[in-house]
Every structure is written in C-alpha cells, then in structure tokens.
Amino acid sequence: MSDRISDTRLLEIFQTRTCTGLPADLCHRAYGATRRLLAARDWSDILVPVAQLPDGRFAILAYGKWVIVFVWVPGQGARELALQRV
Numbered sequence: 331m332s333d334r335i336s337d338t339r340l341l342e343i344f345q346t347r348t349c350t351g352l353p354a355d356l357c358h359r360a361y362g363a364t365r366r367l368l369a370a371r372d373w374s375d376i377l378v379p380v381a382q383l384p385d386g387r388f389a390i391l392a393y394g395k396w397v398i399v400f401v402w403v404p405g406q407g408a409r410e411l412a413l414q415r416v
Contacts, residue, residue: 334368337412340398359393360413367400367408375407389414
C-alpha cells in the first residue's frame with residue numbers, strides 16, 4: 331500500500347497512526363480516510379463527498395482545513411495520496 335501514498339506525512343500516519351507535528355485528531359481522521367481510499371476500487375466505494383480539482387486530481391476532507399488529494403485510476407482506485415492543507 332505504501333507505493334500508493336506519495337506524501338511522507340500521510341505514509342507515516344498510515345503506518346503508525348500518528349505524525350510528529352500534526353494534531354492527533356487530524357492523524358486519526360486521516361488514517362481512517364486513507365484506509366478507506368486504499369480499499370476503494372470503484373467510485374461507489376467512497377462514501378464521502380469528493381471534489382475534483384482543476385489539475386484533474388480529486389480531494390476528500392480529512393479534518394478541518396486538511397484534505398487528502400489523490401489520482402483515481404479506473405479499476406485500481408486511488409493513487410498518489412497526499413495530505414494537504416487548504
């Protein structure tokens with residue numbers, strides 16, 4: 331799964347459920363959202379609102395002003411996951 335996460339902070343959250351310098355609430359929610367995105371293979375598997383960004387990537391809310399952005403590959407699901415503050 332780690333080959334599908336391009337952001338080191340999000341990878342740390344996925345592997346350890348925490349990340350130095352980030353609030354615990356953000357880590358908790360980002361961990362759950364990342365697990366669900368990595369498990370999804372079809373758009374119907376994603377049960378939260380998804381926004382399409384101008385560059386063609388997609389984003390879901392993680393916590394507060396933080397989102398998880400990703401590329402969607404049909405039949406494979408989310409790739410290049412990254413945690414970003416908007």
